[in-house]
Amino acid sequence: MKQVKQILIIHQGAIGDFILSLPAIGAFRFHYPHATITIWGHPEILRLVHNRFYADTIASLEQPGLALFYSEQGFASSPLTERFNSFDLIGVFGGEQQAIFIDNLTKTGAGEVCHLSTFPPHDAKTHVIDFQATQMSRLGLTVHETVPRLFVSEADERNAARFLEQKGLNKKALSVVLHPGSGSRKKAWKVNSFVPLAEKLYRDDRAQILVPIGPADTQAEEDYFNDSSSGSSIPLHNLPLDELAAIIKQCVLYVGNDSGITHLAAAVGTPVVALFGPTDPRVWGTRGKHVKILHGKTDCSPCSRGKMQMCPEQRCMETLSVEEVYREAQKMVQGINDA
Numbered sequence: 024m025k026q027v028k029q030i031l032i033i034h035q036g037a038i039g040d041f042i043l044s045l046p047a048i049g050a051f052r053f054h055y056p057h058a059t060i061t062i063w064g065h066p067e068i069l070r071l072v073h074n075r076f077y078a079d080t081i082a083s084l085e086q087p088g089l090a091l092f093y094s095e096q097g098f099a100s101s102p103l104t105e106r107f108n109s110f111d112l113i114g115v116f117g118g119e120q121q122a123i124f125i126d127n128l129t130k131t132g133a134g135e136v137c138h139l140s141t142f143p144p145h146d147a148k149t150h151v152i153d154f155q156a157t158q159m160s161r162l163g164l165t166v167h168e169t170v171p172r173l174f175v176s177e178a179d180e181r182n183a184a185r186f187l188e189q190k191g192l193n194k195k196a197l198s199v200v201l202h203p204g205s206g207s208r209k210k211a212w213k214v215n216s217f218v219p220l221a222e223k224l225y226r227d228d229r230a231q232i233l234v235p236i237g238p239a240d241t242q243a244e245e246d247y248f249n250d251s252s253s254g255s256s257i258p259l260h261n262l263p264l265d266e267l268a269a270i271i272k273q274c275v276l277y278v279g280n281d282s283g284i285t286h287l288a289a290a291v292g293t294p295v296v297a298l299f300g301p302t303d304p305r306v307w308g309t310r311g312k313h314v315k316i317l318h319g320k321t322d323c324s325p326c327s328r329g330k331m332q333m334c335p336e337q338r339c340m341e342t343l344s345v346e347e348v349y350r351e352a353q354k355m356v357q358g359i360n361d362a
Contacts, residue, residue, distance in 0.1 A: 027055045027111040027134070034064040034116040035084060037206065038264065038283030040141050041068050042290050043307075044116055045171040047139060047155040048077050050164045051114065058111075070265045071287075075174040098127040107131040116141050137162055145327060148305050170310045173290040175269045183269035190257055197230040197356070200271055200288065201256070202279030204236070204243040209331045211280045212298045212340050212348075214246040219345050220278070224352070225255045232256040233274065235267055235284060276356055278348065281307065289314050294355045296348060300324055300339035301331040313358070315351050319343045 030051055034041055041064065051060060062069055062078040069081040088101030098104065107113065111134035115121055121138050128136045143154040156166035175183075192198060201221055205211040224230035234247060234256050248258065259267065267284070268291050271277060277288035278296045281304075289295045289311030297309040299318045303325035308316050323330070324339035 027058050029110045029112075030055060030058050030060045031107070031110040031113045032060065032062045032078075032116070033084070033113070034062065036116065036141055037065070038068050039206070039281075039286045039307075040283075041065075042071075042171045042173070042283065042286040043151050044139075044141060044155060045072075045077065045173070045290065046152050046166045046168050047116075047159050048072075048114075049168060049172075050156075050159050050166045051112075052076060053167055054164050055112075061110075067264055070263060071173055071268060075176070092124050092127045094127075095123055098130070104131050107133045110134060113137070114139055118142055143306055148303070150306055150308065150310075152310065170312065171286065171290040172292075173268055173287065175265075175272050175291055179265060179269035180272065182266065183273050186266075186270060187273060192231050192257075197224075197228055197276070198233065198274040199224055199230045199352070200233045200235065200274050200277040200279070200293070202235055202277070202282065202284050202288075203247050204239060204284070205280040205282040206239060207331070208243075209301060209334060209337060210282070210299075210340075211243065212300075212343060213337075214243055216343070216345055216348075217247060220348055220352075221256055223345065223349055228353075233259055233270070235259040235262065235271075237261060237284070276352055278352055281309075285309050294358075296351050296355060298340070298343055298348065300337065300343075301326050301334065313355065315355055317343055317348060317351060 032048060034044060059079045061080045063082050063084055066083045072078045073081045086103055088103045091098045091101040107128055108131045113128055113133055113136045115125060116139045125136055125138050139155055139158050143149055143151055152169050159166050201217055203214050203217040221232045225232060232255060236258050268287055271288045271293050272291040274293055277293050279285040281299050281302050285297050286309055289309045292312060294313035295309055295311055297316045299316055301324055304316045304318050319339040319342040321339045
């Protein structure tokens with residue numbers, strides 16, 4: 024049996040999909056502890072795992088010649104052919120439209136090439152982490168942890184503490200992250216619910232509110248900070264994900280929609296109240312040591328991605344009241360304090 028020394032993992036997903044794949048990615052490290060693991064993906068996401076257990080080296084998916092591998096002809100002229108041949112094991116995370124790509128990778132003479140689907144069948148009620156674990160077991164690899172974990176360096180923690188201090192945040196006060204954004208506004212609790220929640224946490228609990236704002240959250244940011252009641256909140260504008268992860272880890276609570284940042288918050292160990300509506304938490308639910316999922320249920324929730332995009336009302340998210348979310352936030356903080 025050939026010794027596995029060089030492993031390549033290709034992951035094309037966004038941040039939430041990537042974090043939910045961490046248990047499966049970690050199985051490669053557990054099974055081949057002495058191998059060099061390279062991950063190709065989106066660089067801003069890969070910063071979270073570079074030299075932090077999962078990846079020894081990282082690279083962007085924007086590799087010259089990679090597109091040729093998605094064609095039935097022409098991959099042989101790609102400058103990557105020899106590069107792929109240097110890997111003993113290649114794991115490709117993605118949807119079902121990978122057959123040509125996988126076939127071409129195999130033809131390069133690379134070692135074992137395996138495809139790991141990141142999307143369970145539409146009618147499945149299996150969580151995506153467990154779905155990937157089953158696929159890994161068929162490859163002879165065991166997923167030891169079914170909760171995603173991200174590791175924050177001591178240097179990043181020091182920088183995060185310094186950042187919060189510069190923002191004038193009191194170390195002894197209650198620091199709470201509220202994230203009104205999401206990959207789709209159809210999955211988002213309305214901003215006019217987040218604002219009174221922030222106001223209540225600030226008024227009744229003297230909480231310090233931080234609001235991360237990324238490129239996909241521009242409209243949510245505008246709506247949130249245009250409300251006069253949000254004046255006590257501190258925006259965190261377009262921070263690199265590894266820096267944002269370190270800041271969130273410093274906080275005592277995170278409340279957010281079904282989004283990649285919500286999965287990130289749970290993965291660094293911060294207590295999370297996750298708000299779900301159209302997406303099925305049985306399949307896509309946030310996992311963590313201290314996670315409470317509130318699911319806005321209606322007769323049509325959860326629904327398919329197609330139906331979600333056409334939905335004009337968001338009734339499922341509107342069933343979640345400010346009082347309900349606030350109560351769960353208080354319970355979460357109290358539970359941590361009592362532990």
